[in-house]
Amino acid sequence: MKYLHPGALGDIIYSMPFMLSNEGVFEPEELPNADIHLLLDTTGYGTARYDVLPSVTSMAAFLYTQPCIKSVNAQRSFNNDEKRTCINLWAFRDGRVQIGRGDCMLRYRYLKRMPMYYNLEAPWLEVPKEDKYDHLQNKIVVFRSHRYRNHRMSYAPLRPYADIMVFIGFENEYQDFCTNTGIEPQFQPITGITQAAAMIRHAAFVVGNQTCFFALAEGMKAPRILEMSSDLPDVIPKGDWSFDAVDDNDLSNCLKLCVAKFLH
Numbered sequence: 001m002k003y004l005h006p007g008a009l010g011d012i013i014y015s016m017p018f019m020l021s022n023e024g025v026f027e028p029e030e031l032p033n034a035d036i037h038l039l040l041d042t043t044g045y046g047t048a049r050y051d052v053l054p055s056v057t058s059m060a061a062f063l064y065t066q067p068c069i070k071s072v073n074a075q076r077s078f079n080n081d082e083k084r085t086c087i088n089l090w091a092f093r094d095g096r097v098q099i100g101r102g103d104c105m106l107r108y109r110y111l112k113r114m115p116m117y118y119n120l121e122a123p124w125l126e127v128p129k130e131d132k133y134d135h136l137q138n139k140i141v142v143f144r145s146h147r148y149r150n151h152r153m154s155y156a157p158l159r160p161y162a163d164i165m166v167f168i169g170f171e172n173e174y175q176d177f178c179t180n181t182g183i184e185p186q187f188q189p190i191t192g193i194t195q196a197a198a199m200i201r202h203a204a205f206v207v208g209n210q211t212c213f214f215a216l217a218e219g220m221k222a223p224r225i226l227e228m229s230s231d232l233p234d235v236i237p238k239g240d241w242s243f244d245a246v247d248d249n250d251l252s253n254c255l256k257l258c259v260a261k262f263l264h
Contacts, residue, residue: 001019001022001023001035001036001037001087002037002038002039002085002086002087003015003019003036003037003038003039003086003087003088003089004038004039004041004078004082004083004086004087004088004089004090005038005039005040005041005044005089005090006040006041006042006043006044006045006090007044007045007089007090008044008045008212009055009056009059009193009212009215010210010211010212010214010215011215012040012059012063013125013212013215013216013218013219014215014218014235015089016068016124016125016219017118017120017124018089018118019034019036019038019068019089020034020036020068020118020124021117021118022087023035023036023068025068025118026117026118026119027118027119027122028119028122028123028124028126031066031067031068031124031126032067032068033068034067034068034069034070035070036068036069036070037069037070037071037072038060038063038069038071038072038073039072039073039074039078039082039083039086040056040059040060040072040073040074040075041056041074041075041076041077041078042056042076042077043076043077044090053074053075053076055193056074057074058192058193058194059074059193059212060072060073060074061192061193061194062192062193062194062197065126065194066125066126067126068124120238120239121221121238121239121240122221122239123219123220123221123239124219125197125216125219125220126220127197127198127200127201127220128201129201129202130198130202133198133199133201133202134202136166136199136202136203136204137202137203137204138164138204138263138264139164139165139166139203139204140158140161140164140165140166140203140204140205140206140207140263141165141166141167141168141199141200141203141205141206141207142158142165142166142167142168142177142185142206142207142208143167143168143169143173143206143208143209143211143213143214144167144169144173144176144177144208144209144211144227145169145173145209145211146173146176147209147210147211148209148210148211148227148229148231148232149209149227149229149230150209150227150228150229150230150245150246150247151230152230152246152247152248153227153245153246153247153248153251154180154181154248155177155180155181155183155248155251156181156248157248157251157252157255158181158183158207158251158255159181159182159183161255161259162183162184162185164263165183165185165186166185166186166187166188166199166203167185167186167187167188168188168189168190168196168199168200168213169189169190169211169213170189170190171187171189174187193212193216196212196213196216197216197220200213200216200217200220200222201220201222203222204223204258204262204263205222205223205224205225205241205258205262206222206223206224206225207224207225207227207251207255208224208225208226208227209226209227209229210226210227210228210229210232210234210235214226214235215235218235218237218238218242221239221240221241221242223241223242223258223261223262224237224241224242224243225243225244225245225251225254225255225258226242226243226244226245227245227251228244228245228246230246241258241261243257243258
């Protein structure tokens with residue numbers, strides 16, 4: 001079946017359980033049975049201050065590696081004839097669902113008034129192991145964008161682990177993180193979604209806010225700690241070794257559990 005998604009990168013990942021449910025796929029072992037043909041455009045990015053097409057193209061390249069997706073096409077826009085043949089995954093924004101509250105994955109079910117049958121505690125992304133990322137097995141991968149933050153989080157509980165942290169993302173995000181937290185971890189610029197997914201896959205665990213990178217961690221069920229947004233708390237982690245933190249005390253407790261389990 002054909003699907004159109006004109007929205008943000010994280011939203012594309014969170015829409016996948018709906019697509020899989022619509023395809024009659026409910027568990028990870030059934031992923032190759034899906035017949036998803038995906039069109040990605042940039043019309044849902046509104047007032048973005050930069051050209052988002054390279055990021056969307058990078059997401060398309062990553063998604064094409066997934067066994068459930070048989071084709072993916074990324075461009076700035078599609079004509080109306082092409083759109084009419086697709087299920088529009090952005091249609092949940094027509095007013096029936098309050099955006100920014102509740103579960104961002106479950107809101108897609110309103111597109112067809114159907115339950116979400118895919119097992120949301122199971123992974124829907126597959127990222128293979130690669131030897132070149134083995135050095136991350138005893139590292140904490142961290143990311144923090146400028147949006148979807150929690151003003152009660154200073155990240156102070158991470159300071160003792162600065163020497164085993166790797167920050168992934170843009171350089172301005174890294175500089176902002178260092179300035180605001182007083183922590184200076186190793187910095188790894190990201191060249192594409194596939195690289196980010198691989199680094200998240202190999203990390204001991206990840207810590208970050210509601211970004212595309214957290215969506216990748218959620219989709220592959222990597223061990224993860226979420227900085228829950230104060231204003232738009234619509235990402236609800238599901239499955240084993242998933243935590244959401246609303247302040248430093250929460251973060252400290254989550255870190256103790258993850259460090260004891262995944263760092264040796």
